Amino acid sequence: MSFALRRTHPEDAAAMLALFQAAANGPGLARYPDEIDADYIAATMARSTGPGGISIGAFSEEGLVGEIHAWRPGPRKFAHVLGDLTIAVDPKWQGQGLGTSLFAALFDAAREMVPPIERIELFVHTGNPGARALYERLGFAVEGRMPGRLKLDSGEVLDDFAMVKRLA
Numbered sequence: 001m002s003f004a005l006r007r008t009h010p011e012d013a014a015a016m017l018a019l020f021q022a023a024a025n026g027p028g029l030a031r032y033p034d035e036i037d038a039d040y041i042a043a044t045m046a047r048s049t050g051p052g053g054i055s056i057g058a059f060s061e062e063g064l065v066g067e068i069h070a071w072r073p074g075p076r077k078f079a080h081v082l083g084d085l086t087i088a089v090d091p092k093w094q095g096q097g098l099g100t101s102l103f104a105a106l107f108d109a110a111r112e113m114v115p116p117i118e119r120i121e122l123f124v125h126t127g128n129p130g131a132r133a134l135y136e137r138l139g140f141a142v143e144g145r146m147p148g149r150l151k152l153d154s155g156e157v158l159d160d161f162a163m164v165k166r167l168a
């Protein structure tokens with residue numbers, strides 16, 4: 001199964017909506033599927049495809065099968081930071097290296113940004129140990145743990161890890 005990577009455009013919004021709703025059926029994403037709607041996708045794409053943002057999609061013959069995005073927080077004191085990172089891979093495509101490829105493309109794009117990006121930040125919770133292992137393999141380190149930051153509808157409480165990859 002092959003795929004190609006490219007920056008996303010606002011025209012990809014419908015495909016983004018379908019992808020994120022599918023990925024949100026698992027435990028990894030912060031949002032439940034019913035919290036992912038056209039307004040959320042529009043706001044996300046406005047930040048990630050605008051200045052200071054990065055959004056890269058993975059496209060197969062069937063369309064969008066993965067996406068990663070992040071953006072500068074905004075204030076000048078954080079101009080060296082790329083945050084709010086979110087990644088989603090279509091469940092049928094997980095475990096085949098697509099997430100790793102999307103991160104590699106994001107790192108390349110971040111290295112091109114002016115002023116330079118020095119920190120790439122993300123959050124991953126204790127219910128998603130597979131993703132945390134992937135992030136550690138990609139060079140992210142845990143810089144903080146926030147006990148009880150997530151409360152699931154089931155009542156289960158999870159901790160969140162703040163992870164950072166430093167770009168040289």
Ligand SMILES: CC(C)(COP(=O)(O)OP(=O)(O)OC[C@H]1O[C@@H](n2cnc3c(N)ncnc32)[C@H](O)[C@@H]1OP(=O)(O)O)[C@@H](O)C(=O)NCCC(=O)NCCS
Pocket residue numbers: 023024026027028029030087088089090093094095096097098099100101123124125128130131132133134
């Ligand atoms: C996390 C995610 C982006 C990884 O993408 P991917 O294409 O599956 O990743 P890759 O194929 O490049 O890498 C696979 C690695 O991911 C890790 N991993 C992530 N989720 C995993 C899971 N549910 N089970 C097992 N391993 C998992 C493993 O370390 C695995 O390593 P291995 O290949 O040595 O077994 C993808 O699983 C996904 O979209 N999950 C749902 C949404 C989500 O959790 N987003 C991240 C929120 S922080």
